[in-house]
Amino acid sequence: MTVRAAVAGASGYAGGELLRLLLTHPEVEIGALTGNSNAGQRLGALQPHLLPLADRVLQETTADVLAGHDVVFLALPHGQSAAVAEQLGPDVLVVDMGADFRLKDAADWEQFYGSPHAGTWPYGLPELPGARAALEGSKRIAVPGCYPTAASLALFPAYAAGLAETEAVIVAASGTSGAGKTPKPHLLGSEVMGSMSPYGVGGGHRHTPEMIQNLSAAAGERVSVSFTPTLAPMPRGILATCSAKAHEGVTGESVRAAYDKAFADEPFVHLLPEGQWPATASVHGSNAVQVQVAFDAAAHRIIAISAIDNLTKGTAGGAVQSMNLALGLPEELGLSTIGVAP
Amino acid sequence: MTVRAAVAGASGYAGGELLRLLLTHPEVEIGALTGNSNAGQRLGALQPHLLPLADRVLQETTADVLAGHDVVFLALPHGQSAAVAEQLGPDVLVVDMGADFRLKDAADWEQFYGSPHAGTWPYGLPELPGARAALEGSKRIAVPGCYPTAASLALFPAYAAGLAETEAVIVAASGTSGAGKTPKPHLLGSEVMGSMSPYGVGGGHRHTPEMIQNLSAAAGERVSVSFTPTLAPMPRGILATCSAKAHEGVTGESVRAAYDKAFADEPFVHLLPEGQWPATASVHGSNAVQVQVAFDAAAHRIIAISAIDNLTKGTAGGAVQSMNLALGLPEELGLSTIGVAP
Amino acid sequence: MTVRAAVAGASGYAGGELLRLLLTHPEVEIGALTGNSNAGQRLGALQPHLLPLADRVLQETTADVLAGHDVVFLALPHGQSAAVAEQLGPDVLVVDMGADFRLKDAADWEQFYGSPHAGTWPYGLPELPGARAALEGSKRIAVPGCYPTAASLALFPAYAAGLAETEAVIVAASGTSGAGKTPKPHLLGSEVMGSMSPYGVGGGHRHTPEMIQNLSAAAGERVSVSFTPTLAPMPRGILATCSAKAHEGVTGESVRAAYDKAFADEPFVHLLPEGQWPATASVHGSNAVQVQVAFDAAAHRIIAISAIDNLTKGTAGGAVQSMNLALGLPEELGLSTIGVAP
C-alpha cells in the first residue's frame, strides 16, 4: 500500500515534525504541502532541516490543492479544521492536529475556546483503554494535545486500576516549540534561555478539560485536574509530574503492578526500571514515552512522571501512529523509539 | 561598623556567590578564604568571575585560619559544620549554609541524613512568622535550603491565614548549580541542556522535612508535603509550583488578601500584580522573590508560585540577609532586588 | 554631585541594562523614562527584573519629557538620535547608545547604513589610545557597538605595538540579546537553543567599518577586517576570536609584553594569566573584559580573544563608563568587574 498524504500547515513546527516522520515512513508518499502566509515559498527556507524537501514550494490551503490524497493532515490554527475537513469528503482520512475535535462536551469546548463546538472525532491516543478500537478504520482522527498526551499516559493506569482519589495535580514543563513559531516577545531566545516560568495557571489552560476527559474515562467517575504548565528553556520535550492521593490500602507494590499491566504490551510506552527516572532528552525526536511511578507513603500519594517529545509523540508522531491504525498498517510503522541524545 | 568575614568553602558555587555579594557589602571586609582539595590555588582559577579576588589564595579549613573574624560562613559538605563551629567560640557569628542545623526534629534529621543530629540553630528565613526575632542578635544561623526557601515563601501565607488543607503538593524546577560543582555524569552540560528530569521522587529529598517544618509552623498543625524536584536546563533559579486544597468558602479575594498582607512590608518578596507570573530570569543574581497566587475554583485549590535565584536568596543572599539581622545592620544592606536579565 | 538622567528607549534590552546599572550608581538619580509603542505601560510589565522601578510608567520620547536632565541616554533605533539630540541643547550630556555618531567617515556610514551621515561624536571606548582625553568634559558621546568593543580591545594592542600585519580576521559569537527585543522568527527560543549560526557574512555587518576605524587608528595605517558574527545559544555575552599575521621576528614574549603594557592600568580590562582563557560567563552582568593572547608560531599568527557582556561593557556599561569620564566622576563609579556566575 502506498498512501499519498497532504499536509496543510507545513511551515509550522507541527507540520515540520510531521514531514520529518513521513519522509521515512515506508508506505507514505508526500503530496501537497500548504501554508498560508508562506504560500509560494521554498520549504528549504522555512524548514531548513528537511533537506530532501528543500525545493518543494508551499501552496495555498484550498480544497483543490488538498484533493486527490488518501490522507490529509491538518496543522492549522484552532477553529479552521472543520471547514477544510468538510470539503475533503468522507472517504479521505483526515487527521486533525488541532484541538477542534478533541472534546466530547460542547460546553467545555465553548468555555475554553470561546466558539461553537465543531464535533468530536475518534481520539488519537491509542494507549488509552478502548481507544484503538475507535481508531481502526476511522476516517477522522483528533490528535490529542501534547500536555494531555503526557499527563494522561502518566496517570490513567492509577485511575483505571482504582488506586487514586479523583483529584489530580499536574505540573508540566514544556519546551518552547509547544508555543509555536509565531514570534512573540516572551518566546524570544533571550527571554526563555535561563528561565522557567508558568502560564495559564489556575485552571485556564485549554488542555485541562482534555485531561479531565481522559482521566475521568479511565476512572469511571469525574476526576478534577489542577494543571499548571510551565515553559522550560529547551526547544522540545514535556516532563509531566502528576500525582493524586492514593486510596486507603494502596501500596507501592499495587501501584507498580497497575503500571506494569497497563503498559506491558505497549510499543511506545516504556515503564522504566525502578529507580530510573524519565528525562526529556531520552525521547528527543522519538515517539517513545518514558514513565516512572512512585508511591510516597508519607504523603500517601501516587506520583507518576512521564517524558515525551511534545512534537513527536505529543503531536506528529501520535498523528502517524493513529493514521497507521486507521489505515490498517502496523501501528509502529515509520515511528521510532530511539531518541537523539545527548 | 566593619565586619571581618571568613568563608570556609570558597571554591564551590555557594561560596562563590557569597563572595560576589560580600564584595559589594558596605560593611564587610573579606578575610580568610578556605577550600579543601583546592587549598593553595588562586581564586582566579576557581572563580574567574570574581576579578577583584583573583589573586587571593585558598587556605586550609582550620580553626587557626578561621580565627580572628567577626563572621564565619560555612559552605561545607553536610556533616562538617558542627565540628568547625565548636572551635570558633560563642562570640563569633557562625552562618552555616549547609543543612546541619536546620531541622528541629532529631528523628527527621537521622531519617533523611543518616547521621546523628548536631542541633538546631535560628532559621535564616526572616520572612517566616517570628523568624526575625530569633535571628536578631543571634551568634548562630542555619541558612535554609534553596527549595524550602522557595516553597515556604510561596505557601506559608495560605497556611498562616488558615485557608488551606494540610496536604501540600510542591513541584519545583531548579537550575543545575543547586547540584554543586563536583563533576558527575548526569550534571554534564551535554546531559542537562535540552532536558528536564526529576529526582528524589516520592518523598526522599532531604528538603522535604524542612518544608514540612516551615509549613506546619505556619499552619499550627502538621502539614504533609509531596515534593518533587526537577532539574532544569539552566544554571540558576528555582521555580516552585505549590498547591493545596482550599478550605470551604475560600475565594480568590480571600487568597489575594492573605498574600497581600503577608508580604506588604517585606523588602525582598514581591507579590506580582494579578495576571503577571514569576520567571526565574527576573530574579537572576538578585535576592528578590517573585510570588504569584491563583485560586482555581474548579479544582478548589490554591496555586502559589515563587521564583528565586537558588544561589542568591536560596543560599548566599539569604545568608547575608540573616547576617545583617544578627549583627543589627539594616536587613537589606549589600543585597539587591534587581535581577540580571535577559 | 547628583546627576539626573533620562533614558529614551527604556523598554528594550539596552535601556533595561542601563537602568539596572544606573539604579546602583551612587551619583545618578533616574528621571524620565520613555518608550515609543510602549508609552503608558508600567516598567514592571516590560522589565520585570527591575523591581525598584516596577511602578514607573513610560512616557513618550519628546523634547519636553527629556528636558531638565543633566544626562540623556538615547537607546533608540539607528537614525533617530540626531533629531532628538538637537533639541536637547549643548549643555546637556547626550550619550547615544545607537550607531549614528560612531563613524568618522561619511562614506562608510552611507555605505553601511544607507542614510546621510549625522556626524561624529567622541567615541566611548576609553581604553583606546587617546580616547579618554576626548571624552573628558565632552557633552556628546557615541557609545561603541558591542562587537567593535570586544574586537578592538582584543586586537588594538597588537597594532599599537606594531606587531601585526594589516589584515585582521575576526569571528565573534554573540548572545541573542544583541539582536534586540523585537520578535523575529529566527530569534525565537525554539530556533536559537541548540544552534550556532552565522549572519552578515562577507563584510556586510555594520560593525565592520567601526572595527576598521579603531584598528587603523591604533596601527597608524589602514587595517582591513574580515568579520563574521555568529549567533550563539545564550542570552548575553560576546566571545571575539581575533587574529592577524605577525610581522617577522615577533615572538610570544613580545606579544605578551605588548598586551601587558596596554592593559596595565586599565580598571576594566583583565589580561588573564597565561594558560587561562576568557569565558563569557565570567563577565556576565559585569563591565569587565577578559582578554587572552597567544602566538601561534606554526601559523605565525597572533590570536587574541576577548569576552565581554554585550549589554554591559558592550553597551550600557560602556555608556556609564564614558558618562563618568565626561562628568569628571571616577571612571569606575557604579560599575562592577564582578560577574554573575555560574
Next chain:
Amino acid sequence: MTVRAAVAGASGYAGGELLRLLLTHPEVEIGALTGNSNAGQRLGALQPHLLPLADRVLQETTADVLAGHDVVFLALPHGQSAAVAEQLGPDVLVVDMGADFRLKDAADWEQFYGSPHAGTWPYGLPELPGARAALEGSKRIAVPGCYPTAASLALFPAYAAGLAETEAVIVAASGTSGAGKTPKPHLLGSEVMGSMSPYGVGGGHRHTPEMIQNLSAAAGERVSVSFTPTLAPMPRGILATCSAKAHEGVTGESVRAAYDKAFADEPFVHLLPEGQWPATASVHGSNAVQVQVAFDAAAHRIIAISAIDNLTKGTAGGAVQSMNLALGLPEELGLSTIGVAP
C-alpha cells in the same frame, strides 16, 4: 547481506550515536557491545535513549568478545585501537573512531599525541578528492575528527580549485558532546550554559595537523592552519567559520562555481542557496553537512562556513558512511539528511 557489527566503547557519546544509527541500518545486526569501567551494566542505564537496546549488557573489551563479527567499531580512548585491531585479523572490517590512524606523518602524530605512531589507515571522509577509491573494499578505516570533517569540507573546494592562498584561519564552535562523557568541572551544565569559551588556542589542538593534511592534499602544497576551537552552550553541533585570502582575480562567481562543482554529486553535503546560512540545528542528528561560501571583496577573503552534527557526520555517521563504502553497500544506506529541529 547482513553485517554483524560489534561496538567497542558503547557507553560513550560516540558509541551511543553509532548504535542509534546502526539500529536503523537495514543491513546491520548489532552484535557485541563492550565498555570498560561500565562492563556488566545494562545499556538502558547508560544510554537511556536507546530503548530497543535497553536490556543489553556491556561486556569487557577483549578479543574473544569482539571475535566473530564482520565489522568492529572502535570508540576507544586514543592509543588503544592498534592493540585491539591487531587481534581482530585482516578479514574483519575495523572502523576506528579514534585518532590513532588518521595522520600520515609520524612526526605530526608524535608532536601532538606524544606517543609512537601506530600507522595510517584509509581516511573516512569520502567527499575529499580521491577518498572514495581508498575506502572501497578496505578492511581498515580511520574515521576523521569532528573539527577536521567540518573544516575540510568547508575549505577544500577553494584549495582544490586553486582559489586561495595557503594560510587558512578556522574558528569553530562545538557542542559539548565533542568533549566526551567523562565528568570534568568545566563541562558541567552550570559552567557551559550561557557561556562561550575557547580552548587549545594557538595551534595546540590535536585536530590541527589533520586539517593541514586534508587542505594541503587538496591544494597540492602545504597549507598552514590557524585553528581556534570554542565550546558552545549546546549539546551537539559544529559551526566552522573558515577563511583564506583569495588569489588575485578571484571573484564571487568563481568561488561559487568551485563550490557548486565540488558538491554537485555529494549525497550529504548541501551547498545552501545564496543568502541562506548554515545552522547547526538544521543538521541535528543528521549526516548532512550544510555549507555556504561568500567572497568578501573588501578584505579579499573567501569565507566558507559549514555546519555538521559532531556526533553524526562528525563521528558515527561518517563511520557508517565509510563502512558502507568499504562493504560495497550504497553509501547512503542507514543514514539520513533530515535534521531533528527545532
